Amino acid sequence: MSFQTVIGLEVHAQLKTQSKLFSGTATTYGAKPNSQTSFIDAGLPGVLPVLNEAAVKMAIQFGLAIKARIHDQSIFERKNYFYPDLPKGYQISQFQHPIVSDGQLKIDLGDGQLKTVDILRAHLEEDAGKSLHDISNTHTGIDLNRAGTPLLEIVTTPCLHSSKEVVCYLKSLHQLLLFLNLCDGNMQEGSFRCDVNVSLRPIGQQTLGTRTELKNLNSFKFIEKALAYEVQRHTNLLLDGQPIHQETRLYCPVKNCTEVLRRKENENDYRYFPDPDLLPIAIDQDMVLLLKKTMPALPADIRSSLEKDHLSTEDIDYLLTSPAVIQYFNDVKTHSHAEPKMIVNWLKGVYQAALHEQQLSFEQPPIAATKLATLLNKLQDNVISNHLAKRIFAHLLSKDEDIDFLIKTYGVEPLNDGKDLDAIIKKIIETYKSQADDYRSGKDKLLAFFVGQVMKEMKGKVDPAAVSERLRLMLREL
């Protein structure tokens, strides 16, 4: 018997607000435990939550990006359960009336296969704190810095059928959140977390099988591995005629397996009810329109505009790895008449290597986009060779200086906009008239001879590629 895998995903994305969802406390990651904890975050008696408007705006932006319904009224509810790092004994979340519902995200599975993923809902909620089990042998520590951090929980319908689809969706969603500037996307720090609901059913069957929920998946690799394990486990049980229990399971990366965390019958009755400390969120259409106007460009739109620049899918994927990359690319493009392809090659090659070496990113570019634009202009215009451009780039990495000055310093008299080179080429062609005629009649190999002569004349201080290109042109013209 063969089965179809059915997967639904719940992503918790930490919103990049300055302060928490219901208090003015900062949300910086990695601060000293409890140093970013207000009386509100700690759930002291008598304090009250006040909603952070920035988080609401972010949820609306996300809703707009996935063409979802944005509800003019949504409600915060309390999810009640006891846990040491849940200070109030309840989490403020949205349950029956989420702020965003019924959206879609188109994903590209490669090989021209496209898929539309249905997003059931996206709602706002506060994060819990953290229990620190490894700071003492006898006690558990509680760090409430994370408590109250705004989360957007994004829930798909059970519409995914393979780990490839899952990872593809997650990468697209991750990219979207990054480009909307809603989430820093850092999976290791828990800014982008994913729970996977998986079930199997015999092919052709309509009703869904019993599902299990996988947690503790903090990398795309783990998600793939956990899913592979879990699908196999389900398959084995089903083929054996054994029941599948509805339960929550944790992925253990060390053992590469999933283990029961809790069974359904042991789950909390969360006793959701509307939080009486908070009014319903009312969203007026003017605000939605304003947010629509100020939306940053979405990855899909950027992609189609890049396609017009005749860039390959690979190049576009590279430029879309983060908003900072495409921003840098665009900045260079604005100030340079170099071919887009040349710019991408430089970013992917020389620049990326330099960033890697210095452990930097395009968010803190060591060489300004305008500077790189100037350099690439010189290259595009054959003023300098590729070799020299790289040397100047290396220099700029350590010290920012004027490019014309650097060209002089590095001992290469500028080619005077190519005129000096042209004069030399002209002289060489005149000297070797018969070889020139042979070349013109089809002996292409003679080009190398001419390049060699010119290089000799120029004492090697010029890029052979530039020389050969110019030679090709002038041999034909003269």
Added chain:
Amino acid sequence: MDTSSLRSLITGLKNGTFSSTELTTHYLKRIHEASSLNAFITIDESAALLAAAAADKAIKNGSAKTLTGIPIAHKDIFCTNTMPTTCGSKMLADFYAPYEATIVSHLNNEGTVLLGKTNMDEFAMGSSNEHSHFGAVKNPWDRSRVPGGSSGGSAAAVAANLVAFATGSDTGGSVRQPAAFCNLSGLKPTYGLLSRFGMVAYASSLDQAGILAHSADCLALVLNSIAGFDEKDSTSVNKPIPNYETTLTDSIKGLRIGLPPCFFQKEVDENIQKATHDAATFFKEAGATIVELDLKRHALWAPCYYVIACAEASSNLSRYDGIRFGYRSKNAKTLTELITRSRSEGFGMEVKRRILTGTYVLSSGYFDDYYIKAQKVRRLIQNELEQALSTVDVILGPTTPTCAFKIGSTITCPTQRYLADIFTVGANLAGLPALSIPAGLKDGNLPIGIQLMGAHFSEARLLNIANIYQQATQWHQLSPENHRGAS
């Protein structure tokens, strides 16, 4: 020293007849003499005398405000950062809030002198003040009787003239019912008029801070200094606040007063029924029209209230888990034990009863039948009251079905006791302002209160009506002392 009214205190301080320090000393002495009432949980004499000295300085240099130098008390549900905030519970017996309630800040800024924090039913759950970790409070009119609750300590303190006025909180009648039992004027304003920030939550959608004082006039002066929007409370309402003092003596001619016959059932003490009818007659003679009101939903008030209040309480009180603050059991070996034992040992019986009730009505399988149904009923009650208040200016009725009962007399039957709230919970469910004023004595020494309930933000009108009544009657001027002296 004329301490008969807040106005006489203000005048005395202003004219230098006595200083705030003298006044504070006077009240502190009375507090000690009346310690058997058990009205206070915390008394801070040295802080009070310092505040009084500062008030005297302000009065001297002309920077005093209306209430500067007036000795007061806060119900121990309001967070103060200079003394503990116990909420009448073992759970918070040692809790010092690192912040103060907005109401407390307002009165501090006004220059009032805080003498201490008053006793209360644990977490404001109760209407007798017998459910306090710090013991029952006695009614100054009859020490064998309860002062009402949950603001029983505040009521006893004001009634016994231990402070000029006191704050209270009113979730289902916890200001008005003790006001009625102790011959005081008690106001529960419109939901959202006073900030809830720093007032320990019982049932958030019903909780509202209030004031216990000797007269409507005093309520107006105090309300002037504490009403207003607070950005720290999302449910507080941002709208202009009138000067409640300026309309106190407006004419009530043409006033339409609704009188629901359903408020006069046989369960209601006939002395109270008579006092309410007498008050209606007074208003009629003063030019008001009495209109019979049919409140079909009245029987649903108390059941609806207890479902919603308990549901919210069960969640609001989840934070008391012994982990970050408050009482922590020493007998726990595991995490689950730590939480359950801390709660089992830290909460009293009535609080546990309401937490369990609330947990039950929110549980899956019961949620629709109880909580959702109660919310629908609440809407019906709101609609009916709002509709009624579009035809009349105020609704008049008894505040309570009985006068102050004997301590211990109802402890075995909680549902019987819950009926003490049958006239007061409506205002909370609908978010309406309501006040209770003295309207007579039963058997010569048991105070009777009548309630006036108005439309949203009609506090000025309610205080005006109450003041007109008090200008013409003497009930509110009776105190346990002068009354005994007179009889």
